[in-house]
Amino acid sequence: MANHKSAEKRNRQSQIRRLRNRINKTKMKNAIRKVNEAVEAGSAEEAKVALQAAIPVIAKTASKGTIHRRNGSRKISRLSKRVNKLEATA
Template sequence: MANHKSAMKRNRQNVVRRERNRSNRSRLKTLYRRIDEAIVANSPEQARQALQNAVPMIAKAVNQGVLHRNTAARKISRLTRRVNAFAQNS
């Protein structure tokens, strides 16, 4: 338990940031899941739309410090490749 005033404030800030990061990570997982669901449902147009919604949110997560820049680039690249391959085969 924090005993100093500055440590108590730091503790409060950490709680707020942890909740914010948790919410943002959950939102990202939902976006990934929507792309997967569109692919399983055999809907290339829906998959493209889900990807278009996901890419800016992933980039925003980088700016918010939730994801590392390279992690975001890797996820965007893999999702894009997956959607494009699926759309081509459909």
């Protein structure tokens, strides 16, 4: 439990940031899941549309500091690679 006024404020700020980070991370995971489901279903067009929607969500999550920027780049790269591979085979 916080004893000082500044520690109480820090606790409030941390809780708000935690909730914001959790919301952003959940949005990102849902966007990634949609791409993966489309790839597993074998639908190249749906996967491409889902990827175009997922890239800005992942980039925003990384730019806000919820995930590391290299982690965001890696996720985008791997998803793009999967979608491109699916398009090549289709």
